[in-house]
Amino acid sequence: xxxxxxxxxxxxxxxxxxxxxxxxxxxxxxxxxxxxxxxxxxxxxxxxxxxxxxxxxxxxxxxxxxxxxxxxxxxxxxxxxxxxxxxxxxxxxxxxxxxxxxxxxxxxxxxxxxxxxxxxxxxxxxxxxxxxxxxxxxxxxxxxxxxxxxxxxxxxxxxxxxxxxxxxxxxxxxxxxxxxxxxxxxxxxxxxxxxxxxxxxxxxxxxxxxx
Amino acid sequence: xxxxxxxxxxxxxxxxxxxxxxxxxxxxxxxxxxxxxxxxxxxxxxxxxxxxxxxxxxxxxxxxxxxxxxxxxxxxxxxxxxxxxxxxxxxxxxxxxxxxxxxxxxxxxxxxxxxxxxxxxxxxxxxxxxxxxxxxxxxxxxxxxxxxxxxxxxxxxxxxxxxxxxxxxxxxxxxxxxxxxxxxxxxxxxxxxxxxxxxxxxxxxxxxxxx
DNA sequence: GCGGTTCCGTGATATATGTCACACGGGCAA
DNA sequence: TTGCCCGTGTGACATATATCACGGAACCGC
Numbered sequence: 028x029x030x031x032x033x034x035x036x037x038x039x040x041x042x043x044x045x046x047x048x049x050x051x052x053x054x055x056x057x058x059x060x061x062x063x064x065x066x067x068x069x070x071x072x073x074x075x076x077x078x079x080x081x082x083x084x085x086x087x088x089x090x091x092x093x094x095x096x097x098x099x100x101x102x103x104x105x106x107x108x109x110x111x112x113x114x115x116x117x118x119x120x121x122x123x124x125x126x127x128x129x130x131x132x133x134x135x136x137x138x139x140x141x142x143x144x145x146x147x148x149x150x151x152x153x154x155x156x157x158x159x160x161x162x163x164x165x166x167x168x169x170x171x172x173x174x175x176x177x178x179x180x181x182x183x184x185x186x187x188x189x190x191x192x193x194x195x196x197x198x199x200x201x202x203x204x205x206x207x208x209x210x211x212x213x214x215x216x217x218x219x220x221x222x223x224x225x226x227x228x229x230x231x232x233x234x235x236x237x238x
Numbered sequence: 239x240x241x242x243x244x245x246x247x248x249x250x251x252x253x254x255x256x257x258x259x260x261x262x263x264x265x266x267x268x269x270x271x272x273x274x275x276x277x278x279x280x281x282x283x284x285x286x287x288x289x290x291x292x293x294x295x296x297x298x299x300x301x302x303x304x305x306x307x308x309x310x311x312x313x314x315x316x317x318x319x320x321x322x323x324x325x326x327x328x329x330x331x332x333x334x335x336x337x338x339x340x341x342x343x344x345x346x347x348x349x350x351x352x353x354x355x356x357x358x359x360x361x362x363x364x365x366x367x368x369x370x371x372x373x374x375x376x377x378x379x380x381x382x383x384x385x386x387x388x389x390x391x392x393x394x395x396x397x398x399x400x401x402x403x404x405x406x407x408x409x410x411x412x413x414x415x416x417x418x419x420x421x422x423x424x425x426x427x428x429x430x431x432x433x434x435x436x437x438x439x440x441x442x443x444x445x446x447x448x449x
Numbered sequence: 450g451c452g453g454t455t456c457c458g459t460g461a462t463a464t465a466t467g468t469c470a471c472a473c474g475g476g477c478a479a
Numbered sequence: 480t481t482g483c484c485c486g487t488g489t490g491a492c493a494t495a496t497a498t499c500a501c502g503g504a505a506c507c508g509c
Contacts, residue, residue, distance in 0.1 A: 096384040145356035173307040173420045209384045
């Protein structure tokens, strides 16, 4: 049985200075979430910032009528930039965060995020790198929605998914893919079937096997 | 004739502490750009961060084959978050920044952006607020591309545009709108005509008058 | 005014995507 | 076994957007 601080130490060693790791251990709140669990819902207030130790989280943007668009995934040692800024105007969140698989993370209160920036150079670096990555992700998302056709988007979606779970068999329904890509189930079914005919993958119930 | 430091002082008074304003005056490089001028092109390296004093800048994302998508606008006291992170890996820019009108700005070298964060609390606030705003903008952009039809997007486009220039007459061609919205000229012409028939605006060459 | 250029309007048509309707099959529970 | 959901496959059709083709209008330099 691994205890929390061991996990934290292992994750951060090499990235952060020892004093910072100690602070994180002291202040941070360790948590494990199961696949499908919600970390953030739109309307909730964000008072602490999650850092992903292992597993992965998907960040989605829901609209008013039940659609959602996938913004980006978070995985090892990433964090959610949106929640970083102490949101001085105290707006509620506009996004949803859902665990893609069993995920371990540690929560840092926003005040600390702020405070550490000046105390620990590696933390400052971390915060900025996180922002940068999220920007790049969002730009990539805009790119693909604005310029690509659905079949191409579906392909990159499948690629990212397999990368993030490190496997070739996805446990997922067409319906769910459709929601994440803000389209309809039938369309995804058809495109997947096409990819199967081409030999790119094999389909079965609740399962997509990439070849 | 107003000199640079007067402009800077006027813009920042109230937002920044005097010592910081003095630093900005000492370090920052003041510049004026005319409408249509490029500030950043994809492929160029960003070594300093612009803060807009007056006027406005649009930030676009070009793709490989000549399309572009509008990411967001910058105006008074905004800054471009993308360029803020000293980009330690030194990647070239992936975006384009173009002046929408005659614009005054001041460039801060990236090292200073970093350094000031710990020296001046209001600067830290400014940097984070900037990130936050850009995130919100990008999410709004994704929202509208993913969920809205073109006619609705066109409407919000026109609204933002009139807001940003503080006027009801837009000097712009259908072609340009089309490029910013990543669609084709004919489509925009048709939709605009529709809006004219409905009495929402009046069209003439190079000009759109909102009613 | 004239010729060229840029912008705009608009029909016809193509394509991509969204929607509806329904059938099939597998699993699962009673 | 029976019946029922859920996920899937697929045809038919609706709609939105893209593309092509053209003509005409406004403007610009001479």
